[in-house]
Amino acid sequence: MQGVWTPDQVRSAEHRLFARVPEPTVMRRAAFAVAVQCARLLTERTGGVAGRRVALLVGAGNNGGDALWAGAFLRRRGAGVTAVLLAPDKAHEAGLEGLRRAGGRAVPAEGANADTAGIGSEAADALERADLVVDGIVGLAARGPLRPVAAELVRRVTVPLVSVDLPSGVDPMTGSVEGPAVSADLTVTFGGLKPCHVLGAGAVRSGEVVVAGVGITEELPEPEFALLDAVEVGEGWPIPGPEDDKYSTGVVGVAAGSATYPGAAVLATGAAVRATAGMVRYAGPAADEVRSAWPEVVATGSVGDAGRVQAWSVGPGIGTGSSGRDVLRFVLESGRPVCADADSITLFAEDDTMWDARDPDAPLVLTPHAGEFARLAGEGPGADRVAAARGIATSCNAFLLLKGNTTVIAAPDGRVLVNDARQAWSATAGSGDVLTGLIGALLAAGVEPLLACGYATHVHSLAAELAAHGKTGDGGRSEAGAPIGASALLAAVPAAVRAVRDTALRTAAPRAAAS
Numbered sequence: 001m002q003g004v005w006t007p008d009q010v011r012s013a014e015h016r017l018f019a020r021v022p023e024p025t026v027m028r029r030a031a032f033a034v035a036v037q038c039a040r041l042l043t044e045r046t047g048g049v050a051g052r053r054v055a056l057l058v059g060a061g062n063n064g065g066d067a068l069w070a071g072a073f074l075r076r077r078g079a080g081v082t083a084v085l086l087a088p089d090k091a092h093e094a095g096l097e098g099l100r101r102a103g104g105r106a107v108p109a110e111g112a113n114a115d116t117a118g119i120g121s122e123a124a125d126a127l128e129r130a131d132l133v134v135d136g137i138v139g140l141a142a143r144g145p146l147r148p149v150a151a152e153l154v155r156r157v158t159v160p161l162v163s164v165d166l167p168s169g170v171d172p173m174t175g176s177v178e179g180p181a182v183s184a185d186l187t188v189t190f191g192g193l194k195p196c197h198v199l200g201a202g203a204v205r206s207g208e209v210v211v212a213g214v215g216i217t218e219e220l221p222e223p224e225f226a227l228l229d230a231v232e233v234g235e236g237w238p239i240p241g242p243e244d245d246k247y248s249t250g251v252v253g254v255a256a257g258s259a260t261y262p263g264a265a266v267l268a269t270g271a272a273v274r275a276t277a278g279m280v281r282y283a284g285p286a287a288d289e290v291r292s293a294w295p296e297v298v299a300t301g302s303v304g305d306a307g308r309v310q311a312w313s314v315g316p317g318i319g320t321g322s323s324g325r326d327v328l329r330f331v332l333e334s335g336r337p338v339c340a341d342a343d344s345i346t347l348f349a350e351d352d353t354m355w356d357a358r359d360p361d362a363p364l365v366l367t368p369h370a371g372e373f374a375r376l377a378g379e380g381p382g383a384d385r386v387a388a389a390r391g392i393a394t395s396c397n398a399f400l401l402l403k404g405n406t407t408v409i410a411a412p413d414g415r416v417l418v419n420d421a422r423q424a425w426s427a428t429a430g431s432g433d434v435l436t437g438l439i440g441a442l443l444a445a446g447v448e449p450l451l452a453c454g455y456a457t458h459v460h461s462l463a464a465e466l467a468a469h470g471k472t473g474d475g476g477r478s479e480a481g482a483p484i485g486a487s488a489l490l491a492a493v494p495a496a497v498r499a500v501r502d503t504a505l506r507t508a509a510p511r512a513a514a515s
């Protein structure tokens with residue numbers, strides 16, 4: 001798992017490090033890492049470093065200091081470097097001195113002969129001629145969007161942009177963007193990932209993220225939350241072994257859909273069929289449609305007749321009337337793990353007694369989108385979606401999966417996993433029904449609920465991406481992609497599971513050879 005640390009955690013780690021290593025040394029390590037990545041990008045895009053022009057956007061703090069020292073390193077490799085100072089009186093002194101000694105120059109952002117936007121002619125010129133721009137405007141101490149002059153400078157950038165620590169203008173803690181902000185091609189951060197690199201708009205605006213250790217990593221505490229990677233998903237996805245049969249690999253019950261809207265039932269049941277080798281039971285008014293779409297499913301008309309299952313997926317399309325209420329109550333009283341989605345979330349929000357129907361020891365997964373979350377919590381998730389999800393998971397003693405382009409999954413004990421899709425192909429009607437079916441199947445297979453949600457979310461977004469790009473083994477590959485429906489997403493689930501398992505295999509093989 002890849003950890004993510006809050007700005008406060010990183011600052012405390014920095015202070016512990018400064019007891020052993022002088023602060024300027026740490027800053028130079030950070031700046032050197034930035035310079036190495038700038039040189040790589042310059043070489044990729046322009047064929048070299050010497051003779052290329054670099055503009056540094058430099059704010060008032062140590063983030064600007066990093067940029068200035070990075071400029072000094074690039075100058076020594078033969079690049080022409082100009083620092084554009086947003087706050088000339090407050091620019092990092094040693095960094096500025098270092099840049100000048102190396103032969104770089106500094107100009108004020110709002111200097112002489114300012115144009116109508118207030119940008120000085122030397123600054124405007126430096127930006128216009130640059131082959132690469134370094135964003136050292138603001139780092140961990142960032143509050144709010146870019147101020148007007150910085151925003152104007154950033155708006156003019158047409159060449160590759162490297163952010164120091166984080167894209168300026170993005171909230172470090174939540175990744176939210178409330179006004180002008182940098183969109184970086186590459187971000188070089190220090191010690192470990194911060195929330196803004198993986199959450200919301202910040203994840204997109206960070207571009208490629210490179211983590212440079214600089215000595216801080218060793219001082220970091222337990223991360224605030226974590227990301228699953230393809231290897232972990234591939235290693236953890238349940239696969240039948242030689243001793244297994246249809247019961248031992250997990251029997252999942254799906255209670256979804258209605259006679260008028262059988263689609264939710266067909267999609268959720270299909271996802272359960274495709275997720276694992278176990279058996280799928282369906283209970284509800286769409287039994288005929290489910291049977292004809294998925295002959296392998298044992299379908300009955302009501303949850304009472306469904307037979308034994310190891311976990312339930314419940315909710316999509318069951319309605320919020322009395323029959324939906326009875327269905328939800330029945331599955332909660334079964335004492336089995338339950339993934340409750342869609343209408344069942346509304347039922348929880350509307351009827352407090354529903355919480356009492358649960359066996360408190362049986363895991364409950366709730367999978368709201370922002371609107372359903374607001375119904376459950378009394379208010380929307382707001383900018384800090386990790387804190388919001390964690391709060392409800394704890395207070396409801398449930399696993400809470402908050403849907404969105406960045407999916408946040410919180411366990412009742414405070415653990416959090418985040419899945420950043422980095423694309424939105426799964427934002428299509430019915431895609432939530434597929435996710436519910438995947439989670440239910442993994443719960444039935446005995447996967448720990450936080451991981452079940454994490455694995456399902458990862459495979460779900462990968463399936464959407466593969467389907468959108470025609471990479472599901474049926475030909476017609478496309479780099480640009482095209483919109484897909486939930487059925488295409490569902491059809492791509494086996495391709496996504498194969499892809500993560502292949503990645504895990506490829507990673508395991510060199511490890512085995514090395515041991």
Ligand SMILES: NC(=O)C1=CN([C@@H]2O[C@H](COP(=O)(O)OP(=O)(O)OC[C@H]3O[C@@H](n4cnc5c(N)ncnc54)[C@H](O)[C@@H]3O)[C@@H](O)[C@H]2O)[C@@H](O)CC1
Binds near residue numbers: 147169
């Ligand atoms: N202390 C060190 O030696 C190290 C610091 N590091 C760098 O130091 C950075 C943190 O430095 P600082 O704590 O000096 O703070 P920043 O450089 O993040 O912020 C500088 C100043 O900008 C102001 N500011 C906040 N929001 C702003 C906005 N929207 N527009 C304009 N100005 C705004 C703040 O009041 C702050 O005083 C890290 O992000 C990292 O780049 C790294 O070099 C690692 C080592």
Ligand SMILES: [K+]
Binds near residue numbers: 063166
């Ligand atoms: K920055």
